[in-house]
Amino acid sequence: MLIGIISDIHRYLPEAAKTALKGCDVIINAGDTCSPALMTELECIAPTVAVYGNCDRFVDYGPTVHDVAKPSYEGVRFYVTHRPEDVPAPADLPRGTRVVIHGHTHMPREEEIDGVLYLNPGSVSEPRRGSEPGVMTLVVEEREVFDVQRIILTPFGPMSESEANRKSANHWDDFDDFDPDEANDHTHIDFSEIGF
DSSP: OEEEEEOOOTTOOOHHHHHHHTTOSEEEEOSOOOOHHHHHHHHHHSOEEEBOOGGGTTOOOOTTOBSEEOOEETTEEEEEESSGGGSOOGGGSOTTEEEEEOOSSSSEEEEEETTEEEEEEOOSSOOOTTOOOEEEEEEEETTEEEEEEEEEEETTEEEEHHHHHHHHHHTGGGGTTOOHHHHTOOTTOOGGGGTO
């Protein structure tokens, strides 16, 4: 089962994020969506489990969104909340919790503590401290977690973290002056120079 993880949308859900999450069996949203319409967009991609973020306090997502979610997939138990400071100490997590997901910091995290995997996908719209906008995916099967991936949302679409780093080092500097709006604007062409 493929699970997509997203957080800190803050009213902007890039097309690259939607593309990265297509094919997921479920999406876990760790809060600060700030838009019921974007929550609906996630639901159109895959069934979505979501929690409230601190910026969602005055947004009504209906009765299925709470401060904490504790879903279980393929025998793997998750604990989802927005702020890392609201995650219980390892000894106080619900029994059997294998994966903790949070957002709020806008910085990615993948860390295992006492057999519990702590994940934060970072922000899709407002990354901080030099991180890139991104989402995460992981596979759960028969009570095991496999293949945790951070997917970077680049101007060229979603890429694995290693591929994005490789492209950044080798090619993206060539595109610093590229303006996608200008690429579709042909009014600046002087046709007299090409024989018209």
